Amino acid sequence: MYFPIYRPRRLRQNEKLRSLVRETQLSVNDLIYPMFVVPGSGVTQEISSMPGVFHYSVDTLTEQVKAVRDAGIPAIILFGLPPDKDEGASGAFKADGIVQTALESLKKNVPDIILITDVCLCEYMSHGHCGIIDGEEILNDPTLEILAKTAVSHVKAGADIVAPSDMMDGRIMAIREALDDNDYSNTPIISYAAKYSSAFYGPFREAADSAPQFGDRRSYQMDPANRREAIREVSQDISEGADIVMVKPALTYMDIIADVKREFDLPVAAYNVSGEYAMVKAAAARGWIDGKKVTLETLLSMKRAGADIILTYHALEVAEWLK
Numbered sequence: 001m002y003f004p005i006y007r008p009r010r011l012r013q014n015e016k017l018r019s020l021v022r023e024t025q026l027s028v029n030d031l032i033y034p035m036f037v038v039p040g041s042g043v044t045q046e047i048s049s050m051p052g053v054f055h056y057s058v059d060t061l062t063e064q065v066k067a068v069r070d071a072g073i074p075a076i077i078l079f080g081l082p083p084d085k086d087e088g089a090s091g092a093f094k095a096d097g098i099v100q101t102a103l104e105s106l107k108k109n110v111p112d113i114i115l116i117t118d119v120c121l122c123e124y125m126s127h128g129h130c131g132i133i134d135g136e137e138i139l140n141d142p143t144l145e146i147l148a149k150t151a152v153s154h155v156k157a158g159a160d161i162v163a164p165s166d167m168m169d170g171r172i173m174a175i176r177e178a179l180d181d182n183d184y185s186n187t188p189i190i191s192y193a194a195k196y197s198s199a200f201y202g203p204f205r206e207a208a209d210s211a212p213q214f215g216d217r218r219s220y221q222m223d224p225a226n227r228r229e230a231i232r233e234v235s236q237d238i239s240e241g242a243d244i245v246m247v248k249p250a251l252t253y254m255d256i257i258a259d260v261k262r263e264f265d266l267p268v269a270a271y272n273v274s275g276e277y278a279m280v281k282a283a284a285a286r287g288w289i290d291g292k293k294v295t296l297e298t299l300l301s302m303k304r305a306g307a308d309i310i311l312t313y314h315a316l317e318v319a320e321w322l323k
């Protein structure tokens with residue numbers, strides 16, 4: 001098509017026309033809000049590298065989740081900071097663990113919001129790795145059993161969906177089998193399927209106190225250089241029983257989001273991670289960018305790339321802006 005026959009500007013003349021032909025919509029219905037629960041009571045402590053994001057104790061969390069629900073956000077994903085850590089991550093699957101206690105309170109006091117839990121061991125391990133260690137090696141198969149136990153304990157306590165983020169091989173199948181054995185065959189799994197070993201998790205590790213004490217996570221999380229491998233990771237998790245597949249981080253992995261959307265017919269989630277959030281907040285605080293516009297454009301772009309669902313620390317403010 002040639003100018004002057006085709007004039008793309010014809011359909012951009014006013015907002016009514018633009019919205020008529022708009023291909024992508026950002027909606028509060030697609031957002032999941034990550035939250036952090038800590039021991040104690042009366043705690044509302046802002047995380048220094050994530051302005052606007054807080055550590056809550058079970059009581060303040062319960063109140064805040066009511067506000068999240070009232071803002072129209074359909075789901076939260078919960079991370080826990082246990083009082084103690086050890087080399088077996090025992091705090092991850094205890095019936096009275098931090099996440100389990102929070103879930104019981106939320107289930108009882110805040111109906112009508114979906115409770116998702118992050119299933120991982122790094123916050124509960126004294127060494128900060130996502131699996132059992134032997135020396136400096138992170139062991140795969142012995143870790144699966146603990147992950148499965150942790151997932152079951154979350155669902156018992158009230159989780160509606162579990163989301164394993166550890167990146168051990170075979171964990172979706174291990175968790176699916178354990179849930180089914182415990183009569184939780186209706187509980188969905190969101191798999192952190194293509195999770196990269198990323199520097200963008202920096203602020204989160206401060207927030208969750210989960211930085212590895214030696215080495216890094218490159219022996220289990222994906223190499224940022226790899227694109228085709230994401231397809232293998234995702235198809236593996238789907239064959240093991242994942243119901244929703246996630247790409248993480250989001251902003252620097254839009255090609256992966258697009259690939260996964262094109263290749264598979266399951267819902268695709270994208271995790272707009274802590275470092276992505278911190279960058280926007282830091283620049284906005286200096287007046288270098290318009291925080292609201294940049295946030296909305298960023299999340300819209302993730303949807304355009306193919307994300308059906310976005311996990312984002314911006315969820316609450318976005319819910320407000322979209323009203």
Ligand code: PBG
Pocket residue numbers: 118120122130165166200201202203204205217272273274275
């Ligand atoms: C736990 C986990 C991490 C994140 C979510 N679950 C950190 C990591 O893998 O080191 C990162 C979330 C974020 O940066 O916002 N394994």
